[in-house]
Amino acid sequence: MTAALDEIVEDFAALSDSEKIQLLLEFSDDLPELPESLAEAAMEPVPECQSPLFLSVDNSDPDSVQLYFSAPPQAPTTRGFASILYQGLNGASAGEILAVPADFYTRLGLDSAISPLRLRGMSAMLTRIKAHLGASARPAGS
DSSP states (O other): OOHHHHHHHHHHHTSOHHHHHHHHHHHHHTOOOOOTTOOGGGSEEOTTSSSOOEEEEEOSSTTSOEEEEEOOTTOHHHHHHHHHHHHHHTTOOHHHHHTSOTTGGGGGTGGGTSOHHHHHHHHHHHHHHHHHHHHHHSOTTO
16 A cells, blocks of 8 residues: 555554544545546546545556545545545555555444445445556557
8 A cells, every 4th residue: 555545544543433433524624626627527426435426537647646536525424535545545656556455445444433335435436546547557459
């Protein structure tokens, strides 16, 4: 995992369930707004999330992948998950992101505080990001 994602996991590991929920809500406040050049309509929806979530992966520079997420303020859990991925992976290389374990979110220890359905949404976000990166890493025509 990236150093930034490791640090986030360590922050969560030291907390009680109620404190983890509070930290997740704090992360939701830190999700950056979309740049003006990116419209939500041009982003990929993640229907596995319980709330509307859209993402975009800019891997034009495989050494510094840029991630963009959009989720409504009324969806703090979804926004929190997106913010964790943004803060932990934005600017990382494609290889670093592809190396993140699919179930890394279990290391956050949220499984006792958040429903499995919500956790599945976070997993889906990472899976879609990796799909974008994996597709760009394959030779054309394969």
